[in-house]
Amino acid sequence: MRIRATVAAVSGALALTALAAPVAQADESYGDTKISNVVVNGGKSVVVGPTAAKKVTVTFTATDNSGIDWAQLVLYRGATIDELETGAVADSSDGLATCTKVNATTSNCKTTFTLGSQYNLVNSVAGTWKVWAIVAAKDYDYVQKDNAKSFKVQRASQLTVNASPEPVKKGKTITVTGKLSRANWETGKYAGYTGQSVKLQFRKKNSSTYTTLKTIKTDSKGNLKTTVKASADGYFRYSFAGTTTTPAVNATGDFVDVK
Template identity: 45%
Template sequence: MRIRTAVTAVCGTLALLGAVAPVAQADSHHGDTRFTSVTFSRSTVNVGVSKAQSVTVTATAKDDSGISGIYGGKLVSPDKRIAFPDDGSCSRPSSTTMKCTWKYVLDANDSDDYADLRNADAGTWHLDAEAAATDHDFYTLDSSKTVKVKRYAELSVTQAGPEPVGKGRTLTVTGALTRANWDTNVYAGYTAQRVALQFKKSGSSSYSTVKTVTTDSKGKLKTSVKAASSGTWRWMFAGTGTTMAVTAGGDSVALK
């Protein structure tokens, strides 16, 4: 993955560029050219600190005069950095259509430090591509087709005690929420986040939320509840616009 300027960037090379993309505008078009289909292989891409993740985009454009080419095919991050496709190919299913597929690899720990994902990149990315027709009509995708790129999150296995516990006695439940820091390539405590404490009674198939607890300055969770019945306790984080949702492994506690 290499850094290139907007002028010298070449399709087929994956790159992330700082502050070179224009502010996203509404889609624009002229004539009867249109994209009949744009699909992402994943609606959300969750990226950690060491393993690259990929997403494939397939776009089909049509014009009665035929499509001369589909250009651009790049993903633009919330902070206006650009990811060019690592691989791509186009075909002509008919005389009036063209279909292109691009693969993007997103990595927070690329060998080229300048091409790594940054924390500011997390959020909604949009596809930037233009279909040009042989009669000079066109359709430009500026902001309508999007994919979520989020920071990977982890919840430690729920710990509840003492075990077993007397009915009506106090049970202490702990855990910890961390997320990938793309700037430093480590997992760090996710502070000031509301996390649901859930309980599933023995014999039941579903969990219900008992209370919501906020993580401390290190991402740790701790609360007390009254033990009313035997069952399993777990933490559940709903996620944010920049960080994935995650559910912790549960801890079964029996009454004595």
């Protein structure tokens, strides 16, 4: 079958190199085969640190009036599967998804992938990824989708804060420093995230709600520094809303005792 040749081309190209461009077709189908309910990583963005590999599970439902024969997914970054920048084939030995029969026409399927720095991740491929999918039925019907689902692959973020002096007299100046950093998949370390807007927030000692005091930007090394006047006992923190390539993160509040 031609669709098996397509699967081999996609899988083989990715196995040879993360930056290969396989020969594949655009969306197409024959018969009544369908794929639905595709969920990547439980519906959450895939956040990967600077060194540890991340296992990503994708679940989906496959249907056909004759029942499902096999299914395969490929995760990739690029405009289309023909123009991929990098990607991942399934961890299974044959590259296929594990499909469990629900009834004569429907199967619930699952497959797991590995994403990791210096393996199939470099800094430039953070952002929106896609799921290429093909499902084959027992009567030789099939469906192939270039983008069965889009999802985010992001560089893990860290945010620190330090408010001083502690304790401080009411009305005196408090200096609040910190740093926003994110995983560098090419060096295997965290590095400062420059030019990003970060909120300085304050929570009174007996309150559960943070209020934004001001917004400042990180410097060329990801550092943060600003000043405020001491008014009451409470916690200072920095809060970053996140970007397409980097998840939101809040620093752990730093308590300041105001005398």
